[in-house]
Amino acid sequence: MAVQTAEEIDTEQPPAARKGSLRDRPVTAWLFLAPYLALFVAFVLAPIVFGLWISLHNWDFTLPRKPFVGLDNYKDLLNPDSVSFAGFWNSMKATGIFTVLSVPLLLIVPLAIALVMNQRFRGRNAVRAIYFAPYVLGVAVVGLLWRFLLDANIGVINYLIGLIGLPDNTPWLSSVPQAWGALVGVTVWWTLGFNAVIFLAGLQDIPHEQYEAARVDGASAGRTFWHVTLPGLRPVTLFVTMTTIIASANMFGQSYLMTNGAPGQKTRTAIFQIAETGLQNFQMGSAAAASWILTVALMATSVIVFTLFRGREGERA
């Protein structure tokens, strides 16, 4: 994900062009590009167009007949009286809920951990590795493990909650809002280490002199954090925010493994719904249309987040 903006990219001329030395025949450049472009065209550009084409059809992978239906798939997804409407928009809502709940936590908790790890103490590297470890285990191990721990009847979590005198029968995996707590909590446990090490790197990149200057001015720890640390972290924070939003909006494994969408289809995310519609029921036209709608929504969100960060930067400049 890019921290730079479009204008910055545009102004970067390749040095070769500026200096006029090291001339290449165009064919050399295309040869360098060829392997990547082959993959890029076959599995990114062509599928984007092909997906649009599929979305205009009643497309079943297993049937020879794939009748053209124009915009019907989109109309159905946007028409409250149609059959596909409720399922799709419930799943969009689930994705929205999950993203809104998880992104702030996945920014604040890792930042706090990074601040702790940024201090000098023995065993710092070990601590850093421990917090990162769940991430390398992958979603399947994490899902299986937490499904066991959160089991309403025989799970350890409910047992421990019971030990301190609270109700010990919380249906963590089969009832909302409890299931959202479980899914968000597990996701934070799983991926906080990843965001934390990026924040940590960002912290270590902030010039030491700025802290010195703040100290000389007699700034409190809070003010130093607010006026030195946070602004210094802005590019990193933008990167982490964008990647976390995209990852949260693509949440699938946790709900597939832990709740299987329960209760009902309340924790079934948009991508879960799209995969099941398209790759299980083979209603690929409708699924392709749904993924276009989700994509537009996600891109709009990215633009808003981007603008917010740019706006704040403008104020301070």
Place this chain on the structure above:
Amino acid sequence: MNHTPRSAELSSVATVFTRRRFLSLSALTTAALVTGCGGGQGVGGTDKEGVGGFSGKYEGPALTLAYWNGFTGGDGPAMSALVDSFNSAEKNITVKPNTIEWADFYQRLPAAVQANKGPDVGAMHLDQLATNAARSVIVPVDDVAEALGLQESDFAKSVWGPGIYQGKRYGIPLDVHCLAMYYNKDHFSKAGIDAAPTDAASLEDACKKLQQAGFDTPFWMPNQWPGHLMFLSLLWQFGGEPYAEDGSAATFGSEAGVKALTWMTDQIKSGYSPANVDIDAQYLAFKNGKNSITWDGIWQINDLEAAGINYGIAALPTIGDEPASWANSHNFFLTSQAADDKDRSDASKVFIGWMSEQSSKWSKAGMIPARNSAREESAYTDSVQYALKDQVDHLHFLPPVPGLGDVQPQTLEVAVNEAVLDQKSVEEALSKAQSNATQLMKDNLEKFGG
């Protein structure tokens, strides 16, 4: 379909098949195959049938068949034992099972067969045959039925018809499975009930007595699985039909449907069931002794046995005008992939034929053998599910309509959920779901080419 029976040790099944006993069985089978094979040619006419001259025997080179099934639960060991004995019997055929949970099974099968990476032979639910036939995933097996001399009268009532799609047979039934009423015997004796309820009045009476005995909510009403199966059973009991036989319309919103669903919501209104029952909670509560009566599939038998509770099993009470229960059946099928190769399709057919002959052993899986003859053998008559023997004549199966498996979860199941959760009135939920279902079914008719 993802609620399969779970956790029961059935390793004992394997010991049933001592080698000697097995050899005598297979000799019988072979004899049956040989005598029954007279008419084994050219039934039906599609090019991809692999029918011609299936002799009931396999004499080609040694090969390995990929066999897919979804017996992941308490039925798994019984199936493994059957496959093992088949493998030791047939010199030239090795069957390699791949057991995938049903939900994944139906997702993977069409794509895998299309990619030529699917199985040769497999078992699937009766109500999925038409969909997979329409997708050309599976091919007709009329010749197997003919070679085995099978006909409708050999099988439990109404299991034969829904295996036929567009005039051709696509599945050989192994078993039938339906809903049963489970009840806690300890609760019943404490409440002074000596017989399982058989109709609405006696069920209500039992619930009242159970409440008086201190079991406040004796009959939990699920709003998810298996709520829709209860609804279908009741719909049939009241004389309704869920879908038009030709797949042109949904009819579950009829007067019978309204009566059926109203009865379900009444159980909550009368206080026999708590509201908002979580998924599986009625069953878990039954196992924990918090719920006294529950309707569930017979595939739970092995799980209940393993749980060690003192339960009774009985046919569903007749709430409506006539006895009825929703039912389904595991059927053997042959894929279009195997049909391309004569050896593979012949070997697969031998396997199907053999398994069909063994269906009484399948009682160990908690299922009811589909074949009438198998239901006379002790493996079945000694089983728990034998208690349901009278219900076998009142089973109802969904019609063979392609795509129905995708329609029902989006419509009928939603209506049951909404009405039982009291989010909508029964009439409102059913009429909306019915019109949605009709729309989807019309689309499907067009999509699958009618």
Place this chain on the structure above:
Amino acid sequence: MKALRLSLLGVLTLMFVSPLLFMLLTSFKTRQEAGRTPPTLFPQQPTMQAYDHIFHASDTPVLRWFANSLFAASANAMLVVATAALAAYALARMEFPGRKIVFGLIVATLFVPPVILIIPNYEIVGRLFWLDTLIAIIVPTAANAFGVFFLRQFFLQLPRELEESAFLDGANRWQTFWRIVLPLSRPALATLALLAFLTNWNDFLWPVYVLFSPEHQTLQAGLSTLQSANSVRYDLLMAGAVIASIPVLVLFVIAQRFVIEGVSRSGLKG
């Protein structure tokens, strides 16, 4: 005061890893004990039953899944690095007609979420007869726009003098790239390889839908079938999870500094 803070950190860290410890302990319990309420902490009759079962079950070959994942993620990482480095170098250092358009297209897809590719790529992979093969896991995701962008930024920062002197010595583009640029770019290449590896290793949705046979599963997809194959056998599930975790954790402990620093760099230079 500092000791207090440190011990607080210690307690938090212990809480953080305790699920993993519990997973390990449960995998040595008997089937009954694993499902007991209240749960036991230490196995009362430690047993290898669950491991024995997993290693002998033909439909859940956990070690095979591990090998598949290792192979697929490594191959994917190599493919990503090789193709992206070549393309990024052309875009950073060469002038040719269409350069802006190509780079613009690649940058534009940085903002396109991958969900849009699932349905059409499934259809494409199906037509290529790649379903149920590891190629489907390795190749389609190798078209990585981030990689090109990331390496181009890195190449732009390299001093050009070294390349120019190589040119004056008669080296051609390929030789310059191979002998000068690549060796200078090791940290960036390693970072990209690592990110590609981790992404592929953690990928779940795509393998769940494109792989069918037990022996072709990746670790993530395979483990999810372990769940359905043994629904309430928590002893087996935990043993499977342990088997899947140990090699990864060992690799991680060996390479953790490198892994973490690679990930850190992605946020700064990206």
